[in-house]
Amino acid sequence: MKREAPEGAHRITIRVLYADTDKMGVVYHAGYLRFCEAARAELMRHVGLPYRELEATGRMLPVIEAHLRFVAPARYDEIIEVAAWVEELSGASITFHYLIERDHALLVEATTRHTCLDRTNHVVRLPDELRHLAKKKTVKPPARQGAGREES
16 A cells, blocks of 8 residues: 655655666666755755755754665656655654655655754754744644554
């Protein structure tokens, strides 16, 4: 069963550049992380906290975990759409979920988990502004059947 982005997910479109592809003419696997970053940055801008402003407060959100599930390749000059939303928030971490599609066909499903660091690289609580905006303007997906846990 195909997973769908929840209502409220932020969507961007990207045209695949030649530089994104490998010798086989498909997007190089690490390129999808760049697409996720673009969608995540636009999501944060959309909810009112551009990453540049977050950094100005002395906070950073480095990726500490990434998972990608490849279904089909994207190729040079294709238009793809990336849906991004906040899947989980905890005290000092945030998890984003992404669906990368072409013509409504799933290409890649991905998640990235980030921890919040201060300027001295110590783990700190996520800023209240980010917690508030993420809860207010993004939607958690419905609980996965058989996942063994309930979403709140």
